Amino acid sequence: MKHRIKAILLASSLIVTTMTSVQAKEVLLDRVAAIVNSGVVLESEVNDLLTNIKQQAKKNNQSLPSDSALRVQVMDKLINDNLLSQIGQRMGIQISDAQLDQTLNNMAKEDQLTLAQFRQQIIDAGGNYEKYRESVRIELISGEVSRNSVRRRIFVSPQEVQNLLRVMKEQSTNNVEYNLGHILIEFPADASQADLDAAKTRANKVVELLNDGSDFAKIAITSSGDANALKGGDLGWKNINEMPTLFSELINEQPKGSVVGPIRTGLGYSIVKVLDIRGRKVVEVEEVKASHILIKPSIILSDEKAQALLQSFLDKINAGEATFAELAKEHSQGPTSVRGGDLGWADPTSYDPAFKDALATMKKGEYHKPFRSSFGWHIIQLEDRRMVDATSQMNENRAYQILFNRKYGMESTRWLKETRDEAYIEIFEQDKK
Known part of the structure; x- marks a missing residue:
């Protein structure tokens, strides 16, 4: 079976033959550098990674060992990546374009660049951005495979x-x-x-x-x-x-x-x-004490109506016709309704991103206009902020x-x-x- 795989993969090396009136001329576009189970590592992949490492070393004024020694380590990494990618496919692990773009955005921010500037920096250094993008996807898949496989052993x-x-x-x-x-x-x-x-x-x-x-x-x-x-x-x-x-x-x-x-x-x-x-x-962290009213849209209640309903609650609170706690007990669809919407003291980073972002804009005693999170539509009352020693x-x-x-x-x-x-x-x- 191994010999059969080897024969098939070697035959798949990309060779284009150009026929002339005199003779056939073979142009080698790529070759197989290694076989890894049912996959291959191509010579072009090896050369690309070698080039990237050398460019990065030059940028950082870092000396490198001989090409032969460096190639051994590069082959090792590419074989591992290929192996982990195959395992990832069997496990059904996928990195969507949205996840990949978010990772690249974060990488750009770390270098204090926009994504467009980050992309141009790679191109200016002689790199291929699309290949770089896919290499990041492979790294993310490899990391996920390793974590999933090793975590259960610990x-x-x-x-x-x-x-x-x-x-x-x-x-x-x-x-x-x-x-x-x-x-x-x-x-x-x-x-x-x-x-x-x-x-x-x-x-x-x-x-x-x-x-x-x-x-x-x-x-x-x-x-x-x-x-x-x-x-x-x-x-x-x-x-x-x-x-x-x-x-x-x-x-x-x-x-x-x-x-x-x-x-x-x-x-x-x-x-x-x-x-x-x-x-x-x-270690010190900021905690917030807040209350909220949650309305979940449905077939009967559209997003627009949910938003309008919450705005009417705010109008009543501001007019002194009802308190936040009373309206929360009567109308909120969250588990905190019995407590008048009280969420208690909490680290805001533990909340839904939209909820966390809303809290970040508020001052003590303020109400936030209706906004949507992954749970539904909310209004928030921010009661207080405090810094706590979270060292323990x-x-x-x-x-x-x-x-x-x-x-x-x-x-x-x-x-x-x-x-x-x-x-x-x-x-x-x-x-x-």
Whole structure:
């Protein structure tokens, strides 16, 4: 079966033959760089990603390893993306154009650009915007597949959360975050002593190079077997408690620029560098106390009539003919009607986006004119605003997320390795020029 798939996919390489009166001339438009189960990675995809990485590196004044070393990492990523896309298709995961556009809009805003400016920036850099757009879709699908597949393999118990909260309260280092870089020197699952020794030797050499001032990102791209290799090994900002225990014990109180390792794990030898350090502030959030009246449109009650009905309620309130609470109890179709529409104190971000946006424009004591949300038509009375210290609740949420992320990182790598081990993957040698 594998040979049959291989034969079909190789035959599908895009070759156009132009006939002349003398002879046939073959023009190679593309070729298969790798087979991944029933899919392929094309040479054009490899070249596009290589070009993008080089352009980004040039823009950031980042040095890169040799083309051959970079190609290995690029092939690895494209194979993973292809594999995850196939799984996504089987799972029915789709990213709509609207979701994709929203993501691209957010990316543009992060760079303080409009979407049109963001698009032009990619074109000016020599990129193809439509290809870039589709690559973002693939990244979103891959992320969704990974989260869906790995999440079910992770369990965080309430006791684990409480234990971590206790530790977090005891540690003064809870206010410190580290920006970490990570390099993983892998060894095989059933490693012999010779394999372990060889990996340890390579890891020691990497540490030596880093201590001598070599570029961390360049070495990560060249040598790391971790999923973040193409990002220069950057793990982002992490609190001591977010790191694997082996890391946290060694990283704690280390100064900026420190290189720690090699640290042996179940996957290989890890080398960690403290790229930067920063403190953390106390968490405060704004809460609002509001009441609302909800009218749901129906076959009998149109949107226009629902809007007009709510406006008539506001007119009665302003004329002193009825109170907001009285009208809510009599007419509101929401579960808060028995409380006169009282929503209590709440974080406005927990509400429907239209409801949240309406609250953001209001002052204490104001009424909002009728507006529509996904639930129906509303009017709102804003009673008060306050800033609250949400550190306790945030710490509990954070403790859960820390434990989840701690397990997620290792489990994600393990799941991806198992998935690749079960797949049929064949990589073809690059044509020598």
